[in-house]
Amino acid sequence: MNKLDAQRQKEIQQAEELLFAGPQALGFAKGLFQGHFVSDWVMPYPRIPEAQQGELDQTLTELRKFLNVDLNPAEIDRQADIPRSVIDGLGRVGVLGMTAPKEYGGHGFSQMANCKVLEEIGRRCASTSVFVNAHHSIGIRALLLFGTHEQNRKWLPKLVSGEQLGAFALTEREAGSDAANVQMQARPSEDGSHFILNGEKRYITNAAIAHELTVMARTPVPGSDKTAVTAFLVTPDMPGFEMLEARMPKTGIKGTATGRFALRDVKVPKENILGPMGKGLKVALTVLDFGRTTFGACCTGAAKTCLELAVAHANTRRQFNKTLGEFELVKKKIARIAADAYAMEAMTTVTASFIDRGLEDYMLETAMLKVFTTERLWECINDVFQIYGGSAYFTDLPLERMLRDARINQIGEGANEVLTSFIALVGMRGPGMEFKEIYDTMMKPSRDGVSKAWAAGKNRLSATVRVPEVPVQSEQLRAHARQLGRLIRHFNFAVNRALITYREPILDMQLVQERIANAAMDLFASTCVLSRIDSETQFARRNGGLPPPDHLAADLFLRQSFRRIRGFLAGLTNNDDKAVIAAAKSCLTSGTAKTTS
Ligand SMILES: Cc1cc2nc3c(=O)[nH]c(=O)nc-3n(C[C@H](O)[C@H](O)[C@H](O)COP(=O)(O)OP(=O)(O)OC[C@H]3O[C@@H](n4cnc5c(N)ncnc54)[C@H](O)[C@@H]3O)c2cc1C
Numbered sequence: 344m345n346k347l348d349a350q351r352q353k354e355i356q357q358a359e360e361l362l363f364a365g366p367q368a369l370g371f372a373k374g375l376f377q378g379h380f381v382s383d384w385v386m387p388y389p390r391i392p393e394a395q396q397g398e399l400d401q402t403l404t405e406l407r408k409f410l411n412v413d414l415n416p417a418e419i420d421r422q423a424d425i426p427r428s429v430i431d432g433l434g435r436v437g438v439l440g441m442t443a444p445k446e447y448g449g450h451g452f453s454q455m456a457n458c459k460v461l462e463e464i465g466r467r468c469a470s471t472s473v474f475v476n477a478h479h480s481i482g483i484r485a486l487l488l489f490g491t492h493e494q495n496r497k498w499l500p501k502l503v504s505g506e507q508l509g510a511f512a513l514t515e516r517e518a519g520s521d522a523a524n525v526q527m528q529a530r531p532s533e534d535g536s537h538f539i540l541n542g543e544k545r546y547i548t549n550a551a552i553a554h555e556l557t558v559m560a561r562t563p564v565p566g567s568d569k570t571a572v573t574a575f576l577v578t579p580d581m582p583g584f585e586m587l588e589a590r591m592p593k594t595g596i597k598g599t600a601t602g603r604f605a606l607r608d609v610k611v612p613k614e615n616i617l618g619p620m621g622k623g624l625k626v627a628l629t630v631l632d633f634g635r636t637t638f639g640a641c642c643t644g645a646a647k648t649c650l651e652l653a654v655a656h657a658n659t660r661r662q663f664n665k666t667l668g669e670f671e672l673v674k675k676k677i678a679r680i681a682a683d684a685y686a687m688e689a690m691t692t693v694t695a696s697f698i699d700r701g702l703e704d705y706m707l708e709t710a711m712l713k714v715f716t717t718e719r720l721w722e723c724i725n726d727v728f729q730i731y732g733g734s735a736y737f738t739d740l741p742l743e744r745m746l747r748d749a750r751i752n753q754i755g756e757g758a759n760e761v762l763t764s765f766i767a768l769v770g771m772r773g774p775g776m777e778f779k780e781i782y783d784t785m786m787k788p789s790r791d792g793v794s795k796a797w798a799a800g801k802n803r804l805s806a807t808v809r810v811p812e813v814p815v816q817s818e819q820l821r822a823h824a825r826q827l828g829r830l831i832r833h834f835n836f837a838v839n840r841a842l843i844t845y846r847e848p849i850l851d852m853q854l855v856q857e858r859i860a861n862a863a864m865d866l867f868a869s870t871c872v873l874s875r876i877d878s879e880t881q882f883a884r885r886n887g888g889l890p891p892p893d894h895l896a897a898d899l900f901l902r903q904s905f906r907r908i909r910g911f912l913a914g915l916t917n918n919d920d921k922a923v924i925a926a927a928k929s930c931l932t933s934g935t936a937k938t939t940s
Pocket residue numbers: 477511512513514518519520521545546547548549593596601751754755756757758759760761764
C-alpha cells in the first residue's frame with residue numbers, strides 16, 4: 344500500500360468510526376440521497392410546546408428590554424470588548440444557561456427555543472452572539488452532553504449563571520480544517536491519577552476570559568502504539584497554563600476575545616475527562632452540531648436586520664426623483680433578502696427540532712444549515728450594503744461592521760468548503776454502498792451476495808422511477824409539492840449517475856461534490872420553507888385570518904430554489920471543470936503570480 348492509500352485508509356477509518364457507529368434511523372437529508380422524502384421529520388412544521396412558548400415569550404421580552412438599553416454593538420466593536428455588565432445581564436436573563444437542566448440552574452429550554460433567543464441577539468450584535476455561542480453552544484456543551492452527574496454538579500451551576508465562562512478549544516496550527524490532526528498530547532501519569540498535557544491551541548474564542556475550557560488532546564490507545572483524541576476539562580489556574588495572546592487583533596466580531604494558549608506539563612485529573620476516552624472527536628463533532636444550529640439562528644437574526652435596514656433606506660432615499668425602492672434592481676435585492684430570511688428561519692427551526700426530538704442522525708442537516716445560512720447572510724449583507732451606496736462605507740452606520748462581522752461565519756466551526764464536501768460524500772455513502780454491493784456481486788457472484796445485490800438494485804431502481812410524495816395540507820401548495828417531489832427524483836437520478844460514472848475518484852472530485860451538496864441544501868431549504876408556509880396557512884385558516892405577508896417572499900424562495908437545483912444538476916454534465924482545474928494547476932505549478940513592476 345503506498346503512502347497516499349494508507350492515508351486514505353486512515354481517513355476512511357476515522358470517518359467510519361465518527362459517523363457510522365451503530366444503526367440509526369434514516370435522517371431527512373440521507374433520505375434525499377436515497378430518493379426518499381422522510382416526511383415525518385419535517386412535516387408538520389415543528390412548534391414549540393405551548394407551556395414552553397409562554398416561558399420563551401417572557402424570556403424574549405426580558406431579553407429585548409435588556410438589549411435595547413444595555414447593549415451597544417458599535418461601542419463593543421470600537422472598544423473590542425464586551426463589558427462585564429453585558430455578560431452579567433445576559434446571565435441574569437438566563438441566556439448563558441438556556442438549555443442547561445433546571446437542576447443546575449439552567450432554563451431547561453429546547454434547542455428550538457434557544458435558537459429564538461440567539462436570533463434575537465444575532466439581530467443586534469454579532470460579537471455578543473458569537474460570545475454566547477462560544478460559551479453556551481460549544482463551551483459548556485460537552486459537559487451538558489457527556490458530563491457525569493458529579494462533573495455537572497461541580498461545574499455547571501457557576502457556568503450557567505455566567506459567574507464563570509466556558510470555551511471550546513479544538514483548533515491548533517496543524518489542526519484547522521483537518522480537525523482530526525490534533526497534536527496536543529495527553530500522557531497518563533504513572534499512578535493513573537491524572538494526564539499531563541502539552542501543546543498549543545490557537546483562535547479560541549473566550550480563551551482569555553474562560554474559567555473552564557473543553558480541550559481536545561491526544562491520548563495513547565491502551566495495548567497499541569496508536570493515539571486517539573480525548574476531551575478534557577481544563578481550567579486556566581492549573582500550573583503550566585500559559586496565555587500566549589489573550590486578544591488576537593482581528594477583522595470583525597472584535598468584541599470577542601480570541602486567544603492563543605499553551606499547556607506545558609499541565610496536570611489534569613482523570614476526573615476531568617469528558618465523554619469516553621479516545622472518543623474526543625465524536626464529542627467535538629457532536630458539540631459542533633449544536634453550535635451550527637445556533638449559527639443558523641444568529642444568521643437569521645442578522646438577515647432580518649438586513650431586511651429592515653434595506654426597506655427603511657429604499658423607502659426614504661430619493662434619486663432621479665424617485666425613492667430607491669421604485670427601481671427594479673433595488674426591489675430585486677429586497678425581495679431576495681426577504682426570501683432568504685424566511686428560509687433561514689424555517690431551516691433553523693426544523694434542524695433544531697431534530698435535536699429536540701432525539702433524532703440521532705442530524706449531522707448532514709446541521710452542516711447544510713451552517714453552509715446555507717452563512718452564505719445567504721453574506722449575500723444579504725452585500726445587497727443591503729449596495730442599497731445604501733456610499734453611506735454604507737462610513738462607520739456611523741452599522742453596515743461596515745456587519746460586513747466585517749459576517750465574514751467569519753463562512754470559515755469558523757468548519758470552513759464551508761470542507762462541510763460542502765462532507766455533505767456530498769456522507770450523503771452519497773448510502774447509494775454508493777448499494778452500488779458497491781451490486782458491483783462486488785457481478786465480479787464475484789455468491790448466493791448470499793446475489794440476494795443482497797438484488798435488494799440493492801431494486802432500491803436504486805425504484806428510487807429513480809418513483810416520484811416521492813410531499814404531503815402538504817394546503818391546496819395552493821400542491822403544485823410546489825409535486826415539483827419538489829420531481830426534483831428529489833431528478834436529484835437521486837443525478838447522484839446515481841455521478842456514482843456510476845466516476846466511481847471511487849468521486850471522493851476527490853470536489854467540483855462535482857459541490858453541485859450535489861448545493862442541490863441537496865436547496866432541497867432541504869425548500870422542504871423547510873414549504874412545511875412552514877403550509878403550517879402558517881393552515882393556522883391562518885383555522886383562526887379565520889390571512890396568511891402572513893411574507894408568504895410572497897416564501898413563494899419567491901421556492902421558485903428561485905427550484906431553479907437553482909435544476910441549474911446545479913444541469914451543471915453536472917455541462918460545465919467547465921476541466922478548464923477550471925487546468926487553469927488552477929497552471930497557476931499553482933508556475934509559482935506565485937508575478938505583479939508588474
Ligand atoms: C474569530 C475566530 C474564532 C474562532 N473560534 C474558535 C473556537 O472557539 N474554538 C476552536 O476550536 N476554533 C476556533 N476557531 C478556528 C476555526 O474553527 C478555524 O479557523 C477553521 O476551522 C478553519 O481552520 P484554519 O483557520 O486552520 O483554516 P485552514 O484549515 O488552513 O483552511 C483554509 C481554507 O482552505 C480551504 N480548505 C481547507 N480544507 C479544505 C478541503 N478539505 N477542501 C476544500 N477546501 C479546503 C477552505 O477554504 C478554508 O477556509 C476560530 C477562528 C476564528 C477566525
